[in-house]
């Protein structure tokens with residue numbers, strides 16, 4: 488049935504759905520609160536970026552250490568919550584496990600019943616600490632290990648790597664992971680943030696809005712792409728096979744994960760940072776093949792499809808070099824994006840109006856009821 492093109496058919500492309508002061512993508516430049524992502528990736532830490540997203544300006548040393556302390560303290564998942572969450576099946580998809588665990592946290596949050604601005608900031612800070620604790624805890628539990636609490640006085644990047652491995656991470660891994668967290672922190676009205684804002688706009692609550700966002704992030708057209716990139720690299724296996732493999736995939740008209748973008752048509756500004764990190768880590772670990780394979784695939788897809796890599800493409804090999812299991816790549820996206828989600832949820836509530844678009848009806852009209860025995 489032919490249907491007229493509508494905004495919905497076009498995936499709401501280029502539709503302005505809200506105003507925001509948190510994040511902009513203009514002329515291919517991504518900025519948080521007016522700070523170019525390139526400068527933040529080079530000079531800032533993820534704690535400063537978290538502060539910037541929540542409060543609108545860069546922190547002083549005292550403000551940063553206060554926020555990092557609150558995130559580490561708030562990141563402890565209460566024992567009663569763990570008791571419930573430990574019952575979720577550890578063989579499940581990690582994003583489904585995380586979505587349900589975050590939803591369960593609301594039963595134990597001291598501010599659950601308070602939807603006011605101050606309580607929501609407290610919840611945002613706790614969730615920023617708790618999501619990494621859950622993600623690392625999930626991986627530890629399935630390996631038969633106990634979840635670990637974050638340590639006070641350490642950055643979010645340090646804490647996550649520590650909570651995952653149980654070992655104090657080296658400085659290069661912490662710096663690399665910190666830049667990854669900065670690059671994933673926010674992205675204007677991406678699909679998961681939009682979901683979170685829609686849920687918040689009904690005057691539901693912070694945990695429901697973040698749960699909606701996690702469910703949306705899970706899909707392979709959004710956050711799930713980084714995991715699929717690694718699955719592809721593992722199938723390819725080595726750099727010498729990469730060109731033939733990717734040409735076959737293009738000939739089959741496969742969608743190549745980690746390429747293309749709804750907004751950036753001249754390249755995702757985050758990709759070059761991740762490419763650099765992947766190359767440096769590959770050399771450091773003496774295992775350049777994942778980076779090399781990625782470069783070959785990138786070259787062929789650019790040449791043949793005119794598609795450029797997005798944030799997910801080189802983050803796959805970078806996370807792999809950091810020793811992170813492939814199936815928690817997308818949950819790690821949530822460890823960073825929770826800052827953007829919660830900043831947007833708070834912004835939505837500060838100037839709230841229900842988000843309720845319309846659909847253009849394209850179905851049959853003037854139908855009449857026929858009794859069931861006559862159909």
Ligand SMILES: CC(C)(COP(=O)(O)OP(=O)(O)OC[C@H]1O[C@@H](n2cnc3c(N)ncnc32)[C@H](O)[C@@H]1OP(=O)(O)O)[C@@H](O)C(=O)NCCC(=O)NCCS
Nearest residue numbers: 707708709712741742743744745746747748749797798799
């Ligand atoms: C990100 C994405 C969903 C944007 O999609 P979109 O704006 O709706 O663009 P469309 O899906 O309409 O694609 C437009 C054209 O480019 C092609 N295309 C887009 N991304 C492609 C990809 N990764 N591999 C192969 N072809 C792709 C489509 O097949 C389509 O071609 P057609 O017009 O001949 O049918 C899409 O590029 C994609 O699926 N990428 C892979 C998943 C991914 O990496 N997601 C993470 C995004 S940060």
